[in-house]
Amino acid sequence: MLKVIKNRIEQGHRTSKYPKEQINLYKRFRGLPKVDAKCDAALVKRCADACPQDAIDAKSCKIDLGRCVFCGLCETLSGGRFATFSQNFEMGTASRDDLFTTGNLPALAEHSKKHFKKLFGRSLQLRQISAAGCNACEADTNVLNTPFFDLARFGIQFVASPRHADGIHVTGPISKNMRAATITTFEAVPNPKVVIASGACAISGGPFFGSEDIIGDLNSIIPVDLYIPGCPPHPLTTLHALLNYFK
Amino acid sequence: MDKLLHIQNNEKVNRADIPHLPFDTFRQQLLACAAAGGQVVQFFAYEDQGVSKLLAVMRTDKLYVGGCDAPDSFASLTAESEKFHMFEREIGEQYGLKAEGHPWYKMVRYHANCSGKKDVFDNDYNQDIPGNYPYFSVEGETVHEVAVGPVHAGIIEPGHFRFQCCGERVFHLEIQLGYQHRGVEKLLQSVPMKRMPIIAETIAGDTTIGHGLCQAQAIESLAGLQVDEGAKIVRTIALELERIANHIGDLGALSIDVAFGPPAAYFGRIRGEYLNLSQILGGNRFGRGLVRAGGVTHIMGDEQKQLLRDKLDELTPEVENVSELIFSSPSVTGRFDNTGIVSKENAEKIGLVGYAGRACGLKYDARVSFPTECYGGLPANSNNRTDGDVCSRARVRREEVMHSTRLITSLLDRKEEAQSYTPQEIQLASQSFVVSINEGWRGEVSHCILTDEKGGILRYKVKDPSFHNWTGLALSLRDEGISDFPLCNKSFNLSYCGFDL
Numbered sequence: 056m057l058k059v060i061k062n063r064i065e066q067g068h069r070t071s072k073y074p075k076e077q078i079n080l081y082k083r084f085r086g087l088p089k090v091d092a093k094c095d096a097a098l099v100k101r102c103a104d105a106c107p108q109d110a111i112d113a114k115s116c117k118i119d120l121g122r123c124v125f126c127g128l129c130e131t132l133s134g135g136r137f138a139t140f141s142q143n144f145e146m147g148t149a150s151r152d153d154l155f156t157t158g159n160l161p162a163l164a165e166h167s168k169k170h171f172k173k174l175f176g177r178s179l180q181l182r183q184i185s186a187a188g189c190n191a192c193e194a195d196t197n198v199l200n201t202p203f204f205d206l207a208r209f210g211i212q213f214v215a216s217p218r219h220a221d222g223i224h225v226t227g228p229i230s231k232n233m234r235a236a237t238i239t240t241f242e243a244v245p246n247p248k249v250v251i252a253s254g255a256c257a258i259s260g261g262p263f264f265g266s267e268d269i270i271g272d273l274n275s276i277i278p279v280d281l282y283i284p285g286c287p288p289h290p291l292t293t294l295h296a297l298l299n300y301f302k
Numbered sequence: 303m304d305k306l307l308h309i310q311n312n313e314k315v316n317r318a319d320i321p322h323l324p325f326d327t328f329r330q331q332l333l334a335c336a337a338a339g340g341q342v343v344q345f346f347a348y349e350d351q352g353v354s355k356l357l358a359v360m361r362t363d364k365l366y367v368g369g370c371d372a373p374d375s376f377a378s379l380t381a382e383s384e385k386f387h388m389f390e391r392e393i394g395e396q397y398g399l400k401a402e403g404h405p406w407y408k409m410v411r412y413h414a415n416c417s418g419k420k421d422v423f424d425n426d427y428n429q430d431i432p433g434n435y436p437y438f439s440v441e442g443e444t445v446h447e448v449a450v451g452p453v454h455a456g457i458i459e460p461g462h463f464r465f466q467c468c469g470e471r472v473f474h475l476e477i478q479l480g481y482q483h484r485g486v487e488k489l490l491q492s493v494p495m496k497r498m499p500i501i502a503e504t505i506a507g508d509t510t511i512g513h514g515l516c517q518a519q520a521i522e523s524l525a526g527l528q529v530d531e532g533a534k535i536v537r538t539i540a541l542e543l544e545r546i547a548n549h550i551g552d553l554g555a556l557s558i559d560v561a562f563g564p565p566a567a568y569f570g571r572i573r574g575e576y577l578n579l580s581q582i583l584g585g586n587r588f589g590r591g592l593v594r595a596g597g598v599t600h601i602m603g604d605e606q607k608q609l610l611r612d613k614l615d616e617l618t619p620e621v622e623n624v625s626e627l628i629f630s631s632p633s634v635t636g637r638f639d640n641t642g643i644v645s646k647e648n649a650e651k652i653g654l655v656g657y658a659g660r661a662c663g664l665k666y667d668a669r670v671s672f673p674t675e676c677y678g679g680l681p682a683n684s685n686n687r688t689d690g691d692v693c694s695r696a697r698v699r700r701e702e703v704m705h706s707t708r709l710i711t712s713l714l715d716r717k718e719e720a721q722s723y724t725p726q727e728i729q730l731a732s733q734s735f736v737v738s739i740n741e742g743w744r745g746e747v748s749h750c751i752l753t754d755e756k757g758g759i760l761r762y763k764v765k766d767p768s769f770h771n772w773t774g775l776a777l778s779l780r781d782e783g784i785s786d787f788p789l790c791n792k793s794f795n796l797s798y799c800g801f802d803l
Contacts, residue, residue: 058623058626058627058630058631059564059627061623062564062565062568062623062624062627063564065620065623066567066568066571066620069571080581081578081581081582081585083581083582083583083584083585083600084581084585084586085585085586085591105496105725106496107496107497107499107500108497108500124500124590124591125586125590125591126499126500126590126591127585127591127599128591128725131599131723131725132725140585183456183457184453185457185458185459185460185482186460186481187481187482187483187484187799187802188482188504188507188799189503189504189505189506189507189510189799190459190506190507190508190797190798190799191504191507191508191510191588191590192507193457193458193459193507194507194508194588195587195588196457197457198570198573198574200570201567201570201571201573201574202567202570202571203571203574213456213457215455215456216455227482227484228484230481230482230483230484230802231413231430232411232412232413232430232431232480232481232482232483233452233460233481233482234430235430235431236452236453236460236481240453261504262497262500262501262503262504263484263485263486263489263501263504265489265493266484266485266488266489267485267488268413268483268484268485268488269484269485286504286590287507287588289587
């Protein structure tokens, strides 16, 4: 018992004050990329050709955050002249098109469907579906339940049964072997319900795009309301998206 | 084993030098190696100019390789040694080559084979899973069956578990995976080189460095790239940080599984601190984008070193105190002790690797046996309790956390700095073979590449430690209460996606 108390005192209070207070991530963290559209076209093409995810459109100089895995290669190759990754982790969007960006995303809160805010603003219960990703998205979603983030203080919880849920939070590129289970789980959630695609895989197939063993795009089988980009999304990216879309 | 070729970890081997044996000799050689205490590192099929072939890498204290032409059906090796059981099922599924006499021959991941041969499991792949697979069943008046998954009640990966129970007691647990199958090996054989590291890093997200490192080393070997000492230090530190973060998270989760809450909260938070150290090294909590063929993308300067040192100084006493809290609590040890035992004999038979193997008394640690990066000059770990139960697995992890911390601390004192990274064109040697082995946090991670006459990738084979260890979890449940499943499961904490590929 004394050890429990001793540890409790040593651990102290660790919950972050976000979103009341901003959190500054270390300078090496690769968040929202900023693109210099005036940069030399040949350099843009070189970055676009080298991009492992084919996420750069050389013509429009836009990066598709739905495909990008934030590896930072375009920043390295261009020496920061074409793209630089900022430490801004706030990247959720309400539409797929908004993810094609030069670095300015529309404010998520204004694009939230009003009835979702009314329905789920005070209490949101989500059923997580892990569908053939690499488990990094799941791991960094799980940490939202640790004391630092403490998701429950916002009235948001991940629940065991789809029957208890207000929506689904899907990670992974939906393998063919998970297609039926994903749809069945979605159908088991009572209406009205919300659908969240989290991570590059659920949005575009991510690192596995082109594989014949995956669906590769959640939106093609279930209409998506909220997109959270990243590979995996930083826990704060998810937290920001949930708070801004529903609160 | 006299007819197999002795090779080194990450050694480029001409394919022509690999002994190509008649199948019967090949089979006899592998079985003799297994009987002499050898284990299977890789055993897979591939097609070369329309001919199906088999290739195996075995380990004793050395590595051996050998191959043969594959008959469409062949006498199962599993019938004589359990060490081959999952590999033979995989060979059947991937290439339609049937192992006759395999005692439990069923699909591994549920997908059509790539050779166009008749499916050995008679599955119709136009149907969504489940396919045509018989579960082991027990009959009797008081016997009942519990089916769980694929979607589980938590934020975890999908898989199907079938328990055969009598009351609370589990006779047998059968685990059917495959839901996470996304065609990793096929992709690695067909995509442009630029996509390779991204896919390797997402074979199993929690083993990003382990798999990324295996691929980088294999490519460096085949492309003749040199890695400087500074980069090796960063890579070794990254792999050890990955180990610490995962072990810490699991120790916390084990604690909550026996309803002892405080350590779970503390370790949940502390795990995040270690992930943040990976973010300091390479800009991502899982180490994404750090390891690339030829080196590392971020050098570790004095600033990063100091940040790591300071944080480790702060965290290490906390980790010790919280560990002590867990292991000195009678309510925890009461549940950990003698639960989920895998005997050393069974562990040896099924080839358990990593901490799961070490907790059963198998000494194997790839960092010691086949060292890569900086491991050749670093001290090995030792384990005090190896009874094969949940407690042993938990204690081994605690010991590994402290050992890894010491390794990182000593590496931070080294002076060499990595050279800055410049992406380069990579050309692999033609008609070559390489096998790469690293001790990821779960155990032996191995990648294998075969190239064709133009230096293209003919076959890319991935093996996650979970490929061996899922069978260990199934065995640990025998004669246990079904309510101990979460505890046993977490003590192994295996990868679904690493297994499913």
